[in-house]
Amino acid sequence: MRVIPRIDVRNDHVIKGIHLEGVRKVGRSNEMARKYAAAGADEIVFMDVVASLYGRNSLLPVIEEAAKDIFVPLTVGGGIRTVDDIVHVLRSGADKVAINTAAIERPAFLEEAAKALGSQCIVVSIEAKRTGAGWEAMTHNGRQHTARDAVEWAAEAEHRGAGEILITSIDQEGTMAGFDLDLFERVHDKVLIPVIGCGGAGNAAHVAEAARRHCVDAVCCASIFHFDKAPIPTVKKALADVGAAVRP
Amino acid sequence: MIAVVDYGRGNIYSIGQALNRIGAEFSVTDNAAAIADADRIVLPGVGAFGDAMAGLERRGLIGPLKAAAEKGTPLLGICLGMQMLADASEEFGEHAGLGLIPGRVRKLDRSAARETRIPNVGWRRLSPKPGDRLMDGLTPGAMVYFVHSYVPTPDDATDIAATIDFAGRPVAAVIRRDNVIGYQFHPEKSGDVGLGLLKRFVEFVA
Numbered sequence: 001m002r003v004i005p006r007i008d009v010r011n012d013h014v015i016k017g018i019h020l021e022g023v024r025k026v027g028r029s030n031e032m033a034r035k036y037a038a039a040g041a042d043e044i045v046f047m048d049v050v051a052s053l054y055g056r057n058s059l060l061p062v063i064e065e066a067a068k069d070i071f072v073p074l075t076v077g078g079g080i081r082t083v084d085d086i087v088h089v090l091r092s093g094a095d096k097v098a099i100n101t102a103a104i105e106r107p108a109f110l111e112e113a114a115k116a117l118g119s120q121c122i123v124v125s126i127e128a129k130r131t132g133a134g135w136e137a138m139t140h141n142g143r144q145h146t147a148r149d150a151v152e153w154a155a156e157a158e159h160r161g162a163g164e165i166l167i168t169s170i171d172q173e174g175t176m177a178g179f180d181l182d183l184f185e186r187v188h189d190k191v192l193i194p195v196i197g198c199g200g201a202g203n204a205a206h207v208a209e210a211a212r213r214h215c216v217d218a219v220c221c222a223s224i225f226h227f228d229k230a231p232i233p234t235v236k237k238a239l240a241d242v243g244a245a246v247r248p
Numbered sequence: 249m250i251a252v253v254d255y256g257r258g259n260i261y262s263i264g265q266a267l268n269r270i271g272a273e274f275s276v277t278d279n280a281a282a283i284a285d286a287d288r289i290v291l292p293g294v295g296a297f298g299d300a301m302a303g304l305e306r307r308g309l310i311g312p313l314k315a316a317a318e319k320g321t322p323l324l325g326i327c328l329g330m331q332m333l334a335d336a337s338e339e340f341g342e343h344a345g346l347g348l349i350p351g352r353v354r355k356l357d358r359s360a361a362r363e364t365r366i367p368n369v370g371w372r373r374l375s376p377k378p379g380d381r382l383m384d385g386l387t388p389g390a391m392v393y394f395v396h397s398y399v400p401t402p403d404d405a406t407d408i409a410a411t412i413d414f415a416g417r418p419v420a421a422v423i424r425r426d427n428v429i430g431y432q433f434h435p436e437k438s439g440d441v442g443l444g445l446l447k448r449f450v451e452f453v454a
Contacts, residue, residue, distance in 0.1 A: 002370050037439075042371060042393075067265050073393060073437045090294070093261045095395070095437060115340075117257075118295040118328075120367045120395045163367050163395075194365045217365055247371040247391050 001211050001244040002042040002218035003235055004075075004196065005225045007032055008049045009059055033066050036225065039232040042247055043073040045098065045166075045220055051079025052140055060092045067093025077125055077166075082109075083116050090121060098125040098166055101139040104146055104153060107160050114161025123196070124162035126150050128183055129170040135183055142170045151186045158191045165191060166220060169199035176202025176223050178209070185215040196220050204230045204238035211244035250274035250450065251286035253313070255303040258292030258329065259436070266436035270443055272450045280312040288450065289313070289321055293328025297353065297398070298343040300328055310346065317348050322427045324449045327396060330423065330430025334400045348428045351402035356414055364415035367397040372412040372433070374421055380409040382424055382452055392431075392438035392445065394421075399432060427454035 009029045048059045057079035076089045077098030128135035128150035135150040167187045169180035184197040197216035201224045236246045267274045325333045334345040337353035358364040371391040376383035399419045410422035423430040435442040
């Protein structure tokens with residue numbers, strides 16, 4: 001069971017001049033990343049949450065800096081739209097990309113990316129919102145509807161070449177009230193690629209519960225770490241206590 | 249000088265950062281002469297086998313790499329780079345490898361535990377072969393990071409220097425035939441343990 005902190009990069013962006021040329025201040029995100037890596041993070045996810053504003057991912061400087069002294073896998077998401085985007089991100093020191101909107105809008109993109117670069121660097125990120133008896137896949141940071149069933153989309157993404165699924169519960173995210181374990185289980189049962197669960201962890205017991213139910217292969221958490229609710233070692237201990245295999 | 253082979257498909261930047269961190273001097277190159285002159289060679293690799301071999305072929309590097317290996321230059325293949333040391337791979341059709349460590353690259357086998365996920369992603373415990381000089385003294389329980397769907401299956405068991413457990417069976421994690429070495433995991437992404445294993449290669453005398 002991997003424990004993966006997620007860093008949403010937004011505040012570091014400074015807009016200057018009338019041409020909206022942005023300059024990334026990389027300090028804060030990298031400080032956090034270094035701290036997490038030192039605390040035992042198994043991987044780190046960086047999400048560019050203002051990518052849609054600029055029509056592209058602009059975390060390259062952040063990643064280049066991070067890769068200088070963080071030697072665990074880095075995943076980058078937000079605004080990844082073309083194979084070239086992926087190549088640039090990987091060249092800057094990232095190991096994987098997380099793709100949501102571009103994949104669901106044109107699933108053939110996943111095939112192209114997997115053929116060119118291998119499935120192992122392609123994480124399909126699915127943001128799921130409860131609807132009726134199931135969940136709808138959303139895009140644009142949970143703001144846009146797709147009318148696609150999230151679990152069905154996960155199956156198609158696997159078929160098209162995704163190496164992993166990152167499944168985030170929009171309803172639970174940020175609440176620290178616990179994961180949507182039913183969502184995780186449905187996706188986990190549907191595919192045979194690794195599933196990373198995200199959204200809602202507020203304490204170590206929430207994470208241990210996911211391990212007990214065997215419904216994810218990794219957990220991706222933001223608030224619990226950023227607001228210091230339970231540091232990484234505490235979460236790992238809780239996982240080990242329920243018998244999950246964790247890297248010490 | 250360590251030559252890190254740039255053939256268009258590999259995480260050169262991260263490997264460079266890791267080599268910097270352990271204080272090893274290197275140069276990134278796709279030049280046959282530089283490879284011939286190198287004291288050691290690192291062959292990175294991310295992506296698909298056939299595509300990667302084509303990348304080497306296009307740059308005329310297959311011959312120089314084989315020649316360097318033959319004359320005893322320590323050569324480390326990482327991840328896909330390790331797979332390329334084999335005779336051939338079945339990934340996306342049949343493709344020839346460098347043939348430096350006999351055996352084929354096959355898809356990971358989960359038949360003994362069908363719920364096992366592929367790709368094999370995450371930190372796994374290395375089981376070194378007792379007596380292997382490269383792995384000698386490795387901390388018991390050392391974990392390193394894997395992300396792969398294929399793995400070499402060397403013809404000669406003595407070429408396997410360490411294994412990990414996958415779906416209840418051992419699979420090659422480190423292979424070695426004299427000066428030719430392969431790490432299936434990413435030493436540049438495996439924290440301090442990984443940096444230590446990279447250092448082992450940098451200091452290894454075949």
